Amino acid sequence: MFYTRVKKSYVGLLREEENGTRLFYPVSYSKPHFMNKSVYEIWNLIENRTEEDIVEVMKKKYPKVGEDRLRKDVKHTIAYFINLEMVKEVNECMEEKVCDICMFEEKDFTNASKFIMSTGGVATDKNFLFTSNHLQGETFKSYYKAINMRTNHFHQIEVFLNVVDKETEENIGVIGIYVCPNNSVVYVTTIVLSNKSNLESALNGLETMLRNQTVKEIKIKFADDSSVDEQLFCSLGFKKESVILFETINGGDFFIYGKEIERERVC
Amino acid sequence: MKVLDHFLIGQQLCNYNKSSIQKEYGNLKGPLNIMWDMTNRCNLHCMHCYNGSGEEPRYKDLSDEDMMVIGRHIVEAGIPIVCFCGGEPLLRYSLIVRLANLLSENGILVNMVTNGLLLTKERIKELKNNGINGIQISLDSYSPEVHDKFRGRTGAYQKAMSAIENILLSGIVPEVTFIPTKVNYMDVGGVIDILYKMGIKKLNSMPFIPIGRGYDNKKKLKMSSREQWEFDWIIHRKRLEYMDFEFNNGDPLEHIYLFSQNPYAKTITYEIRCNGDIVVSPYLPFLYGNAVESSLNELWDAGLKDIWRTPLVRNASERIISLEEIENQDNMPWNNEDYQMYEGGVYDVLYQS
Numbered sequence: 025m026f027y028t029r030v031k032k033s034y035v036g037l038l039r040e041e042e043n044g045t046r047l048f049y050p051v052s053y054s055k056p057h058f059m060n061k062s063v064y065e066i067w068n069l070i071e072n073r074t075e076e077d078i079v080e081v082m083k084k085k086y087p088k089v090g091e092d093r094l095r096k097d098v099k100h101t102i103a104y105f106i107n108l109e110m111v112k113e114v115n116e117c118m119e120e121k122v123c124d125i126c127m128f129e130e131k132d133f134t135n136a137s138k139f140i141m142s143t144g145g146v147a148t149d150k151n152f153l154f155t156s157n158h159l160q161g162e163t164f165k166s167y168y169k170a171i172n173m174r175t176n177h178f179h180q181i182e183v184f185l186n187v188v189d190k191e192t193e194e195n196i197g198v199i200g201i202y203v204c205p206n207n208s209v210v211y212v213t214t215i216v217l218s219n220k221s222n223l224e225s226a227l228n229g230l231e232t233m234l235r236n237q238t239v240k241e242i243k244i245k246f247a248d249d250s251s252v253d254e255q256l257f258c259s260l261g262f263k264k265e266s267v268i269l270f271e272t273i274n275g276g277d278f279f280i281y282g283k284e285i286e287r288e289r290v291c
Numbered sequence: 292m293k294v295l296d297h298f299l300i301g302q303q304l305c306n307y308n309k310s311s312i313q314k315e316y317g318n319l320k321g322p323l324n325i326m327w328d329m330t331n332r333c334n335l336h337c338m339h340c341y342n343g344s345g346e347e348p349r350y351k352d353l354s355d356e357d358m359m360v361i362g363r364h365i366v367e368a369g370i371p372i373v374c375f376c377g378g379e380p381l382l383r384y385s386l387i388v389r390l391a392n393l394l395s396e397n398g399i400l401v402n403m404v405t406n407g408l409l410l411t412k413e414r415i416k417e418l419k420n421n422g423i424n425g426i427q428i429s430l431d432s433y434s435p436e437v438h439d440k441f442r443g444r445t446g447a448y449q450k451a452m453s454a455i456e457n458i459l460l461s462g463i464v465p466e467v468t469f470i471p472t473k474v475n476y477m478d479v480g481g482v483i484d485i486l487y488k489m490g491i492k493k494l495n496s497m498p499f500i501p502i503g504r505g506y507d508n509k510k511k512l513k514m515s516s517r518e519q520w521e522f523d524w525i526i527h528r529k530r531l532e533y534m535d536f537e538f539n540n541g542d543p544l545e546h547i548y549l550f551s552q553n554p555y556a557k558t559i560t561y562e563i564r565c566n567g568d569i570v571v572s573p574y575l576p577f578l579y580g581n582a583v584e585s586s587l588n589e590l591w592d593a594g595l596k597d598i599w600r601t602p603l604v605r606n607a608s609e610r611i612i613s614l615e616e617i618e619n620q621d622n623m624p625w626n627n628e629d630y631q632m633y634e635g636g637v638y639d640v641l642y643q644s
Binding site: 084126127128129130131133134170171174175178179180183186203205206207233237238 | 477498515516517519520523524527528530531540542544548551552612613614615
């Protein structure tokens with residue numbers, strides 16, 4: 025069982041008071057409510073997570089607090105928000121999310137390389153393929169060779185993530201990202217999915233992973249001659265931000281699309 | 292150097308030519324550097340130790356005189372950089388002073404790795420005076436409990452910290468190392484804070500490699516992908532907090548990739564075990580002769596220089612894509628399962644066939 029926050033479930037701002045508590049007005053019961061720092065922390069963790077997931081995060085953060093106490097606090101906090109209709113339960117079977125995203129482990133590079141190579145670098149009606157526009161032919165093969173992928177991943181030049189089918193646990197895609205030095209922006213640099221219908225779920229999974237860090241925006245850079253359907257990204261909440269003139273390998277332009285990561289409206 | 296000549300004569304200062312640089316590695320007269328185990332004994336019992344060092348050593352130490360013979364072979368071979376490793380090198384303190392003196396007098400740069408337990412101010416001074424250039428020391432956490440648990444001895448943290456301070460006072464900036472594992476990865480930010488306050492603006496790291504004692508403890512130590520993700524983000528945040536701090540994550544597989552990718556390269560590095568055996572790579576189960584029985588130059592000419600081109604080592608190195616393959620080799624290094632490839636060893640048989 026997962027828990028997720030209900031969108032627009034409180035009115036106006038979640039305001040931080042001088043002692044660190046947050047003032048909020050639930051839509052369901054529009055009187056002033058307060059959450060203390062711990063409850064606020066748990067609130068931030070409730071996003072496509074199980075109770076167990078949240079307890080695990082809290083355990084790491086507060087190793088000196090007993091597990092029973094943490095478990096009880098998490099349970100009560102979730103129940104509190106469910107009563108206020110600010111959190112809803114999501115059964116796995118009814119959950120929209122079809123993919124899980126996780127960072128590559130050492131064992132993943134060989135299979136991921138084979139998976140990417142199997143596309144031959146060519147987009148079809150079924151799959152989804154987005155890679156840097158200079159990666160064509162032999163360069164594509166060389167770039168996505170297992171050793172090269174691992175080296176780039178190891179040195180954080182491009183960090184690779186597995187897209188896994190939640191039901192079958194099969195690998196159904198690979199996403200590559202670059203974390204900008206300010207830690208606020210992440211560029212998606214590779215997306216290879218066996219089925220393009222998984223794009224939204226995969227990007228949502230990525231967003232969830234990044235939301236827990238300091239990232240404010242996901243960006244993607246298309247060449248003007250890219251086969252990627254920009255409208256598709258617009259339908260997923262990306263907006264055109266800028267144009268970089270004459271910089272593609274063929275002398276064409278790049279377009280930068282960005283999507284802000286949804287956060288709490290904190291005053 | 293030929294590469295430089297090419298750049299200057301060709302008057303194309305930026306004419307980067309991958310092939311000509313690759314070929315330079317084929318002209319080496321000897322390795323660029325070596326690791327030399329002073330002993331396999333250790334006064335700690337680290338959970339992740341790749342060669343299983345401890346109170347009960349797996350390999351017998353050579354006598355001081357045999358070690359001095361190898362030292363003279365190193366001088367003869369003109370190896371530019373030597374690192375004293377172990378086990379704990381300071382358990383053979385008088386020997387390493389003599390060896391450091393011999394090597395540095397002959398222009399060789401000498402570094403050492405230590406856990407710091409036996410490193411007093413006086414010893415640092417004497418080591419420095421005898422040519423020790425750099426000292427590497429591990430710090431696994433800002434918490435004494437975590438560090439001591441990882442290192443298998445209470446008080447190890449305090450000793451490591453005071454060693455770091457004393458090394459700094461001697462005018463050497465210590466190379467501090469952090470190996471992230473399930474046990475300590477969350478502590479890397481705290482370690483960076485401590486170092487930065489001390490004026491040390493660099494932390495070296497490399498991934499945990501589950502061989503030796505690390506293999507026995509891999510379930511306790513190997514990070515999940517989620518933990519690795521969290522670790523990377525701690526580093527991202529610290530990089531932003533301390534813009535002039537260098538987090539240097541070394542890839543233990545780089546030297547293996549070099550040989551699987553570069554068709555010309557001679558052996559750039561090797562390890563000499565405390566019993567004199569030449570270890571081709573610390574992560575592969577191949578030996579090539581013994582440094583007491585033959586000189587390093589003899590071994591080099593006999594085949595050590597091209598050991599990575601032999602079918603056995605080449606096939607093994609080409610199979611290595613990631614640490615996963617290191618962990619799952621048929622024969623494990625540091626487990627008395629090594630192939631001896633010199634004179635009548637498996638090398639001759641396979642090479643001829």
